[in-house]
Amino acid sequence: MGAKKNYNDILKNRNLKVTKHRYAILESLEKSKLPVSAESLYIELKKKGISISLSTVYRSLEALYKKGIVIKSILPDYNKAVFEYNHNEHRHHMICIKCHKMQPVTGCPLEEYEKLIESKFNFTVKGHNLEVYGYCDGCESKTED
Amino acid sequence: MGAKKNYNDILKNRNLKVTKHRYAILESLEKSKLPVSAESLYIELKKKGISISLSTVYRSLEALYKKGIVIKSILPDYNKAVFEYNHNEHRHHMICIKCHKMQPVTGCPLEEYEKLIESKFNFTVKGHNLEVYGYCDGCESKTED
DNA sequence: TTTGTAATTGGGAATGATTCGCATTTGCAC
DNA sequence: GTGCAAATGCGAATCATTCCCAATTACAAA
Numbered sequence: 243m244g245a246k247k248n249y250n251d252i253l254k255n256r257n258l259k260v261t262k263h264r265y266a267i268l269e270s271l272e273k274s275k276l277p278v279s280a281e282s283l284y285i286e287l288k289k290k291g292i293s294i295s296l297s298t299v300y301r302s303l304e305a306l307y308k309k310g311i312v313i314k315s316i317l318p319d320y321n322k323a324v325f326e327y328n329h330n331e332h333r334h335h336m337i338c339i340k341c342h343k344m345q346p347v348t349g350c351p352l353e354e355y356e357k358l359i360e361s362k363f364n365f366t367v368k369g370h371n372l373e374v375y376g377y378c379d380g381c382e383s384k385t386e387d
Numbered sequence: 388m389g390a391k392k393n394y395n396d397i398l399k400n401r402n403l404k405v406t407k408h409r410y411a412i413l414e415s416l417e418k419s420k421l422p423v424s425a426e427s428l429y430i431e432l433k434k435k436g437i438s439i440s441l442s443t444v445y446r447s448l449e450a451l452y453k454k455g456i457v458i459k460s461i462l463p464d465y466n467k468a469v470f471e472y473n474h475n476e477h478r479h480h481m482i483c484i485k486c487h488k489m490q491p492v493t494g495c496p497l498e499e500y501e502k503l504i505e506s507k508f509n510f511t512v513k514g515h516n517l518e519v520y521g522y523c524d525g526c527e528s529k530t531e532d
Numbered sequence: 533t534t535t536g537t538a539a540t541t542g543g544g545a546a547t548g549a550t551t552c553g554c555a556t557t558t559g560c561a562c
Numbered sequence: 563g564t565g566c567a568a569a570t571g572c573g574a575a576t577c578a579t580t581c582c583c584a585a586t587t588a589c590a591a592a
């Protein structure tokens with residue numbers, strides 16, 4: 243991706259003030275391969291020596307989510323929200339039913355579908371959420387039910 | 388679908404005991420056009436004169452969900468789980484960002500995509516979750532941010 | 533650079549959905 | 563009908579998330 247990302251501009255463009263916390267959060271999220279919970283992000287930031295409170299992590303993530311800078315999702319078997327940097331490359335995830343690991347998948351088959359919905363239901367599509375569930379490589383052969 | 392559904396068989400086939408509560412829950416869910424929260428289902432059952440505790444509603448819904456009889460989902464802006472009868476006809480939903488109304492859409496564009504993921508990642512697909520976000524007919528023209 | 537003000541933050545308390553513990557009841561196989 | 567595991571009720575506990583409010587900070591304008 244070439245040079246260092248300019249989080250300052252990303253924040254300013256959306257009317258969010260630039261703070262060291264938000265900067266650190268964006269940096270962390272962008273580096274992370276997998277979506278993270280507010281709490282694990284909090285712990286990670288603490289480990290890096292950043293002084294921050296859990297409330298701030300929640301508030302920042304929510305603000306970033308509202309602005310579309312990060313993606314938020316909640317899995318039905320893991321009752322907390324996870325966040326990831328919105329790369330705008332439209333990735334979806336494979337989620338393992340056993341170990342809850344989320345792996346990104348690029349490529350999205352939904353453009354046509356969205357158009358269909360718009361014209362059929364008079365619904366203005368702004369986005370979508372797609373997750374594929376199953377057993378990951380490691381959990382494949384274990385028992386179930 | 389013609390005659391009255393036999394919830395007894397559905398439950399027995401999945402090793403769940405048949406109780407009047409589960410029966411009533413399935414009946415309610417199947418009739419409902421929209422996904423409902425545990426609490427609103429609880430209130431609805433009470434109104435019908437059924438004596439049940441909220442814990443039982445939660446426990447039953449969870450059991451039904453684990454067996455694939457109902458579908459559970461959690462929306463990132465409405466932080467509680469909603470449940471719907473699994474009609475096995477694979478419907479997805481349009482969710483309004485403003486009023487949170489969920490409307491079902493039949494038709495699913497994902498068969499090919501799942502095959503692709505299976506072969507590419509050695510991931511055994513068991514299902515998926517797709518929700519389309521946007522503004523519904525009624526909320527269409529209101530302001531945003 | 534300094535100042536004013538609204539946005540942000542810390543930290544702890546409050547909230548609210550969901551789960552748990554345990555005594556009681558119920559479904560159902562035998 | 564009996565026995566036992568599963569299901570239930572009800573209240574307490576849990577846990578993620580939000581809220582409150584005083585202190586701090588970002589940054590626009592002077």
